[in-house]
Amino acid sequence: MFCLDIYLQESEDYEIHMTRAGFKDCARFIEDNAPEVVHVKPGEKIVGARIIGVPPVPIGINEEKGTIMIPYTKPCYGTATVEIPVPPEEREKIRAVKI
Amino acid sequence: MKKAIILLGCPESPSQTPLAVYAAYKLTDMGYQVSVASTPSAKKLVEVSDPEEHYVQNKIDIESCLDELNQGDYDFLLGFVAKDAAVSYFVTFYHILQTKSLALVFHRDREKMEYFENTVKENTEADITSARAYHNPTPLRVRLDRALEKMEKSDKRNQENKKDKTEDS
Numbered sequence: 167m168f169c170l171d172i173y174l175q176e177s178e179d180y181e182i183h184m185t186r187a188g189f190k191d192c193a194r195f196i197e198d199n200a201p202e203v204v205h206v207k208p209g210e211k212i213v214g215a216r217i218i219g220v221p222p223v224p225i226g227i228n229e230e231k232g233t234i235m236i237p238y239t240k241p242c243y244g245t246a247t248v249e250i251p252v253p254p255e256e257r258e259k260i261r262a263v264k265i
Numbered sequence: 266m267k268k269a270i271i272l273l274g275c276p277e278s279p280s281q282t283p284l285a286v287y288a289a290y291k292l293t294d295m296g297y298q299v300s301v302a303s304t305p306s307a308k309k310l311v312e313v314s315d316p317e318e319h320y321v322q323n324k325i326d327i328e329s330c331l332d333e334l335n336q337g338d339y340d341f342l343l344g345f346v347a348k349d350a351a352v353s354y355f356v357t358f359y360h361i362l363q364t365k366s367l368a369l370v371f372h373r374d375r376e377k378m379e380y381f382e383n384t385v386k387e388n389t390e391a392d393i394t395s396a397r398a399y400h401n402p403t404p405l406r407v408r409l410d411r412a413l414e415k416m417e418k419s420d421k422r423n424q425e426n427k428k429d430k431t432e433d434s
Contacts, residue, residue, distance in 0.1 A: 171328075188349040189350075189352070189353045207360060208353070208356055208357040208360045209331075209334075209357050209361040215332070216331050216334075216357065217357075218331070218353045218354060219353045219356070219357065220353060220388050221360065221388060239350050239353045239354070241274050241275045241304050241327060241354060242275035242306075242350070243350070244348070244350050245350060245353065
């Protein structure tokens with residue numbers, strides 16, 4: 167199974183669009199820049215990690231690039247917007263939990 | 266036994282650790298089995314403050330706790346909210362647990378404090394108590410005492426109402 171935390175530790179194939187930001191700004195960035203946006207509940211498991219945020223939490227999907235864009239929050243560092251490549255089945259799983 | 270979880274944020278504010286130990290003491294006194302979920306650095310501060318674990322026996326990592334968290338795991342959520350990330354964590358824990366919750370909102374900057382308070386208010390039905398605090402934990406301690414007292418009274422009333430209904434039927 168795809169695991170976000172391990173992926174971010176072991177891979178360099180991801181893009182950080184914003185860092186040490188507020189959740190609201192990261193959510194707006196995703197809404198404004200992702201070709202497809204799916205909203206999920208906070209706490210929903212996305213690519214193996216619980217998504218942290220204020221509802222509805224936007225997840226960006228880019229089918230052409232095969233990536234997703236998510237808000238990624240750490241207690242001391244605030245929220246970052248991370249874009250990572252994920253397999254098609256993971257993108258389908260995200261669409262299946264949309265609200 | 267009722268279970269409570271205290272959610273600690275980034276330990277940047279000096280008020281957080283003494284208040285966490287104090288809140289654990291109060292909740293234990295109210296009959297809760299208390300767990301404190303925090304970052305490794307916040308955990309170390311609690312460990313040094315309470316070396317013999319008189320007040321905090323269960324310390325858990327916030328990330329692994331969140332991964333395994335399920336609705337109904339705790340009867341009460343108390344969250345320390347002093348940063349934007351802490352708002353996100355509190356709201357997320359609230360939505361997973363769906364239980365009685367209290368957000369303890371504090372910051373030295375009034376505008377930020379009000380923003381955190383409003384975000385929690387708009388996205389949860391949790392009780393909220395707040396104070397401008399950074400070094401001095403007293404304003405928050407006073408508000409926490411009041412909020413817990415109010416909660417205890419309301420719990421007692423609910424229990425009595427339930428008892429009355431059972432006796433009537």
